[in-house]
Amino acid sequence: MSEKKLALVTGANKGIGYEIAAGLGALGYRVGVGARDRTRREAAVEKLRAAGADAFEVPLDVTDHQSVTRAADLVEGLTGHLDTLVNNAGISGELGPEWAQDPTAVDFGDLRTVVETNVIGVMRVTNAMLPLLRRSASPRIVNVSSSVASLTRQADPDIEAGPVMAVYAPSKSFLNAVTVQYARQLADTNILVNAACPGFVATDFNGFRGPRTPEQGAATAIRLATLPDGGPTGGFFEDDGAIPW
Template structure:
């Protein structure tokens, strides 16, 4: 299932995957609409009787390159509503389905920009991107990963954050130097972890990332 708030774009994405032999289907899902989230969970329960993997891939960045002190509060709130609150709402709605799975997995697509360690290192490549809204929302998502992983540590469910790297997407005007295929590597890896795999961690394709 491919969740998207835009029906046309979601349907086009599902159709493109179908041409590659993937059994993909569009489902309407708007992170800022509680009814949409509830309906999506109900549809999945009815049609599939469960859910094995949830990949939370929503992400927006408002405010351009505004300095933290100059960022409008409205931009901060809207960014958090999608990147954090909306993602948590979807996760909570899907949890009953994921817990029915013998190997449920939640992958929160975060960012190296959400790493406090990277941001606090003046020599790190991420340090120059001093984005209050986006960076802090992804740091908050990382904390959510830890707390959910702790809650369900005695179950088969595993919850991890993944960093896709600087990928060419709408978010950055396709200026990223990584392809979507490269970015998907960590998502697939975390979605298909064995029973002895990690939970409550932050990873890219090369290994663990500091918080």
């Protein structure tokens, strides 16, 4: 019997992250549930195991270097390698009426906090896990982005772009740019790096107002996490295919 593939999903204790972990678990992956909150992390792992998934806890705060280092050590101690990393953990920052974030009145502390989680946190975790990913036969990195990261869509007057979000949306555009740079840097390896848009999903992130379920939102990330060798890298995708930058 071949050894199970090992995946780590950050922010996997609830919502889209949980469903990504559940989907990978259903495909036979051993799944690490990365999350800060111990109680929620334990509950998520218990629920995943009850559904038949091989899940385990990974205490992880993506904004804390020591926490990330300990998480990498934990994963290495299990199998010595990592097959799939899904960087799902993210925050929106303070939202005004109808989710608006006015660039002319932005709180720069809030902006820094969002970038620290949504961009620097992703890079911190990715860099810590790269030595383990390099030991995998078919490593995959998926960064969970958003359609509001698309500058093409945001700037097109004929497309309904939603509210102005001067903190969250640019942080995801930044994440997309970083995704491309990782793909370029790792182009001569077997590591595929892509960004996934889950769509407008009903989670506590948006007051459960989205029309899509977390399970639907997880689908693209799961597809990119399980790409065959020779699949795309450095792309930005949703259910219907590639999203314009």
